[in-house]
Amino acid sequence: MNTFLSTSASPTIAIDFAKQYKQTNDLKQIIYQFNINTLLQNTAPYADISSFSAYQSEKELLIAAGSIFKIEEVHYDEDKEVWFAELSLCQKDDFELKIIMDRVKEDIGDGLIGLGYLLARQRKLDKGRQYFQQLINESSGNVLKIREVLMKIPIVAVVRAIADMVNQYL
Numbered sequence: 001m002n003t004f005l006s007t008s009a010s011p012t013i014a015i016d017f018a019k020q021y022k023q024t025n026d027l028k029q030i031i032y033q034f035n036i037n038t039l040l041q042n043t044a045p046y047a048d049i050s051s052f053s054a055y056q057s058e059k060e061l062l063i064a065a066g067s068i069f070k071i072e073e074v075h076y077d078e079d080k081e082v083w084f085a086e087l088s089l090c091q092k093d094d095f096e097l098k099i100i101m102d103r104v105k106e107d108i109g110d111g112l113i114g115l116g117y118l119l120a121r122q123r124k125l126d127k128g129r130q131y132f133q134q135l136i137n138e139s140s141g142n143v144l145k146i147r148e149v150l151m152k153i154p155i156v157a158v159v160r161a162i163a164d165m166v167n168q169y170l
Contacts, residue, residue: 005067007034009048009059018082030083034061034069042091043067068092 008014011031018029036046044067053060069087076083116131139145 004065005063007032007061007063009061010057013058015080015082023081028083029081030085033084033086034063035072035086035088037089040089040091042093043089044092046089066092 008017011033014031018031021027021029023029044064046061046063046067049060049062050056050058068090070090072086072088074083074085116128116135119128119131136146136150
């Protein structure tokens with residue numbers, strides 16, 4: 001997670017928030033159930049901030065940026081008509097997680113170049129192209145940085161061409 005997260009310890013409150021948005025083919029209602037083992041060391045901080053909230057009945061929790069969660073289970077509740085994802089807080093030095101994160105960095109890199117590449121791979125081509133263009137504009141003549149960005153741009157073009165061909169035959 002790369003931003004602070006405000007959440008509720010009350011399942012009823014969470015479901016009420018989720019139900020405010022209608023499900024469509026593209027959008028689904030999902031409740032994230034965060035399991036936080038308070039005995040774990042080396043995790044991002046979290047806190048119960050209910051006493052500071054204007055709505056104390058929400059039982060609000062704040063989870064810090066940089067928190068890492070493992071997906072334990074995802075299921076659909078037919079009665080509530082909502083998806084549930086159970087996530088467990090991980091230690092930052094979790095060996096299994098480190099292997100996965102190293103693989104992701106190897107595949108896409110890190111920083112904005114990696115983000116642009118990831119967006120392109122997710123078929124968010126315009127966003128990927130915008131990130132690459134922004135990086136080139138901000139490189140201030142750094143030839144090595146510009147070269148690194150330019151090497152990723154053909155991927156956006158190839159993914160776009162394939163997407164256009166697929167759409168042509170649908």
